[in-house]
Amino acid sequence: MTQENLAEQAGVTRHTIMALEAGKYFPSLLLAFRIARVFGAPVEQVFEYHGEPK
Amino acid sequence: MSDSEKWARWTLGVVALTIAAYGAFVAFLGHGPATFSVFALLALTSVPASSRRYFKGRRFDEREQQIASKANRAGFGAFWVAFVGLIMAIYFIKGWNATLAVPVWTLTETLMWGFILIVGVEAVTTIMLYRGGPRA
Numbered sequence: 001m002t003q004e005n006l007a008e009q010a011g012v013t014r015h016t017i018m019a020l021e022a023g024k025y026f027p028s029l030l031l032a033f034r035i036a037r038v039f040g041a042p043v044e045q046v047f048e049y050h051g052e053p054k
Numbered sequence: 055m056s057d058s059e060k061w062a063r064w065t066l067g068v069v070a071l072t073i074a075a076y077g078a079f080v081a082f083l084g085h086g087p088a089t090f091s092v093f094a095l096l097a098l099t100s101v102p103a104s105s106r107r108y109f110k111g112r113r114f115d116e117r118e119q120q121i122a123s124k125a126n127r128a129g130f131g132a133f134w135v136a137f138v139g140l141i142m143a144i145y146f147i148k149g150w151n152a153t154l155a156v157p158v159w160t161l162t163e164t165l166m167w168g169f170i171l172i173v174g175v176e177a178v179t180t181i182m183l184y185r186g187g188p189r190a
Contacts, residue, residue, distance in 0.1 A: 011115065012115035012116070012117070013056065013115050013117075013118065015055075015056050015117075015118075015184075016115050016116075016117045016118070019117060024186065025117050027116070028116055030116075031115075031116055
């Protein structure tokens with residue numbers, strides 16, 4: 001799946017997907033669930049919590 | 055590059071051009087009511103399609119909305135600080151009971167500088183937040 005496809009299905013721009021992948025943006029809970037739904041996986045399989053950024 | 059980033063870069067360029075033109079105008083022709091004409095350059099901010107990004111019918115996602123909102127707050131926050139600073143400076147320099155008489159063109163010029171401050175800070179904040187980290 002391309003970033004463009006994921007962005008389209010999740011209802012965001014490709015820039016936001018790129019920022020998410022680069023760890024430059026924390027998605028809202030709603031967006032996290034939408035992305036997880038695109039992958040057909042539970043949200044905890046798609047996102048991991050690594051603690052607060054320093 | 056998103057429309058907001060394009061807008062921010064273009065706007066910064068227009069702000070820099072306006073400030074440079076203002077400096078050149080004052081240096082060569084002096085400071086007077088005609089100086090106000092330089093601010094017509096600010097109309098260039100509406101030239102690129104990215105300046106109409108809110109009217110193109112496309113949806114802004116949550117990150118773009120957050121950045122736009124923060125940049126907007128930063129711009130108006132800077133304006134507010136400058137406004138209060140200017141008022142306080144006038145009070146302290148001229149005194150609390152002094153009468154201040156200024157030409158209308160000085161007043162309108164001050165407003166244009168206020169506009170430049172708002173869009174300038176908004177543009178810089180937008181660029182910084184798009185480049186920024188997880189808090190963006």
